[in-house]
Amino acid sequence: MNTPPTGLYAHLPWCVRKCPYCDFNSHPLRTALPETGYVNALLADLARDQERFGRRAFDTVYFGGGTPSLFSPSALGTVIAATGGAGEVTMEANPGAVEHGDFPAYRRAGVTRISIGAQSFEPSQLARLGRIHDPADTRRVVGDVAGAGFDSFNIDLIHGLPGQSEAAALADLECAIGLAPPHISWYQLTIEPKTEFARRPPKGLPSGDKAAAIEEAGVALLADHGYHRYEVSAYARDGHQCAHNVNYWRFGDYFGIGAGAHGKITSKEGVVRTTKPRQPRLYLAGNFGEAVDVPRGELPAEFLMNALRLTDGVEETLFTARTGASLRTIADVWEELAGWGLLRRDRLALTPKGYRQLDGVVARFL
Numbered sequence: 001m002n003t004p005p006t007g008l009y010a011h012l013p014w015c016v017r018k019c020p021y022c023d024f025n026s027h028p029l030r031t032a033l034p035e036t037g038y039v040n041a042l043l044a045d046l047a048r049d050q051e052r053f054g055r056r057a058f059d060t061v062y063f064g065g066g067t068p069s070l071f072s073p074s075a076l077g078t079v080i081a082a083t084g085g086a087g088e089v090t091m092e093a094n095p096g097a098v099e100h101g102d103f104p105a106y107r108r109a110g111v112t113r114i115s116i117g118a119q120s121f122e123p124s125q126l127a128r129l130g131r132i133h134d135p136a137d138t139r140r141v142v143g144d145v146a147g148a149g150f151d152s153f154n155i156d157l158i159h160g161l162p163g164q165s166e167a168a169a170l171a172d173l174e175c176a177i178g179l180a181p182p183h184i185s186w187y188q189l190t191i192e193p194k195t196e197f198a199r200r201p202p203k204g205l206p207s208g209d210k211a212a213a214i215e216e217a218g219v220a221l222l223a224d225h226g227y228h229r230y231e232v233s234a235y236a237r238d239g240h241q242c243a244h245n246v247n248y249w250r251f252g253d254y255f256g257i258g259a260g261a262h263g264k265i266t267s268k269e270g271v272v273r274t275t276k277p278r279q280p281r282l283y284l285a286g287n288f289g290e291a292v293d294v295p296r297g298e299l300p301a302e303f304l305m306n307a308l309r310l311t312d313g314v315e316e317t318l319f320t321a322r323t324g325a326s327l328r329t330i331a332d333v334w335e336e337l338a339g340w341g342l343l344r345r346d347r348l349a350l351t352p353k354g355y356r357q358l359d360g361v362v363a364r365f366l
């Protein structure tokens with residue numbers, strides 16, 4: 001197996017408050033942010049992974065959370081400097097937690113792309129989602145980000161919200177489009193186990209048919225404005241796809257540093273996964289977790305689970321390059337599903353009909 005492109009994911013696990021729908025490894029900040037201690041832990045974790053995997057440089061860097069915008073530009077700059085920099089360096093920002101809202105300073109520190117968690121532009125929905133910001137905060141942050149000269153940035157929105165009509169979901173999209181971000185992530189609300197929404201399910205969630213109708217209308221609206229869907233929830237203007245996430249879907253490699261971060265690294269011996277402890281307390285104490293080998297037989301299904309999320313899929317040669325397996329291992333099932341009009345025969349990709357049944361198609365390869 002060749003060495004794939006390598007991304008670096010850095011997880012920053014604190015938030016001002018926990019949102020009721022969120023199952024990310026995020027912890028409400030009860031005391032002062034242990035910024036210096038955490039940055040030092042990230043640097044030690046990174047150095048250990050660089051050493052044991054013999055790889056130092058990264059194609060992309062992504063600061064996710066939690067709420068990375070709670071960290072100062074100089075804190076992120078210290079981590080970016082230790083990576084040697086990368087073509088794309090993304091930072092997630094919560095519009096209600098930009099105490100350091102000095103976006104020119106993040107840019108000078110090496111960040112090239114900001115991802116803004118807007119979620120909705122309707123005040124009542126933001127309140128129901130437990131958000132700490134209002135639509136005016138989002139608009140201000142977008143203005144600051146664009147004004148700081150970031151030519152790539154993203155707005156996150158969630159649809160399928162409690163009691164939300166199709167018109168309201170599309171109105172949210174129009175608000176986002178009006179702010180002219182080069183990228184929009186448009187997620188459907190999922191009720192994740194062990195979240196507040198799972199314990200107390202909100203009323204008025206859309207049926208499967210209604211959610212599908214909202215999605216179809218949203219895809220068309222976004223396309224009309226030049227935002228092309230390239231993954232289930234990701235829409236971009238030309239040249240603005242998120243390279244870091246595309247590398248996940250192309251089954252590339254990534255280091256994962258920070259509390260609860262996952263990594264995947266390919267070597268001559270095979271693929272290993274790394275997992276860091278989820279509890280910030282353990283991580284701050286210098287516990288950087290374990291690496292485990294992925295059984296080779298699991299790689300083809302994992303590869304397809306990722307690659308088929310891309311609307312245009314991937315080239316056939318990538319399968320063997322990433323998994324070490326022959327295409328023959330999946331040929332029978334592929335042929336059967338292609339016969340049903342669900343999969344393409346010219347590349348590893350779904351047809352539009354197959355894309356509407358993504359989960360069912362992927363399940364056939366498990």
Ligand SMILES: C[S@@+](CC[C@H](N)C(=O)[O-])C[C@H]1O[C@@H](n2cnc3c(N)ncnc32)[C@H](O)[C@@H]1O
Nearest residue numbers: 021022065066092093094117156187188189190
């Ligand atoms: C780590 S958060 C982004 C940064 C920051 N923490 C924030 O929320 O503003 C990643 C994104 O995932 C989406 N998300 C999180 N939980 C979700 C859920 N249960 N259903 C749908 N989207 C979700 C939200 O759009 C969120 O902005």
Ligand code: SF4
Nearest residue numbers: 015018019022065066
């Ligand atoms: S701010 Fe973001 S990461 Fe934090 S709890 Fe809310 S959705 Fe999750």
